[in-house]
Amino acid sequence: MKPSPKLRILEIAKNRFYRQGYYHTGINQIIKESETAKASFYDHFPSKQSLGVNVIRAYGVDVLVWFRGILRQSKTPNDFIREMTNAILNQIHSNESYYQGCPIAIFSCQFPVGEIPFSEEFKRIVVRWESLFVMTIAKWKEKGYLRFDTSEIALARDLITLYEGALINWRISLNEDYISRVFDQMKERLKLEAKK
Incomplete structure (x- = not known):
């Protein structure tokens, strides 16, 4: 079973922020790699900062x-x-x-x-x-x-x-x-x- 969009986004962000850094990772990259719709992303994380806090x-x-x-x-x-x-x-x-x-x-x-x-x-x-x-x-x-x-x-x-x-x-x-x-x-x- 595929994880929920929120979990997919979080896992991709954890990996990308660790490997590439926060400032070198874009929201669009995370959306694409997590196979999530942009609207779904913003439902779970209103901003990149919000995603960053959740990754921490x-x-x-x-x-x-x-x-x-x-x-x-x-x-x-x-x-x-x-x-x-x-x-x-x-x-x-x-x-x-x-x-x-x-x-x-x-x-x-x-x-x-x-x-x-x-x-x-x-x-x-x-x-x-x-x-x-x-x-x-x-x-x-x-x-x-x-x-x-x-x-x-x-x-x-x-x-x-x-x-x-x-x-x-x-x-x-x-x-x-x-x-x-x-x-x-x-x-x-x-x-x-x-x-x-």
């Missing part, structure tokens, strides 16, 4: 689900390093996908800092990531893997920053050393919080 939300869900899968498998901080290593390496070496880095980071760099309504969506996504990491870090503390005075939010932000920073630098340079070094950096950051 969809990327946010995708990345949140990806992080959640990694963190669910991570009973310990060492498990997290292993799971994150496997997940990132699978992404950058996959022959089945066109991977350029985190879609949220890539998309956010296409707009001026603070541009409404996009910046509000990006902020909401980061808050969700932080909450997810904070919950996992709190569990690691309860189980005695981390010091009781570890700041969950500080550690969550550091791990997210290391991840995003490594991917951006890999994307800029195409040097995989940024990817291999991020795992050592995460280990060192987690060691600082390890219970002695």
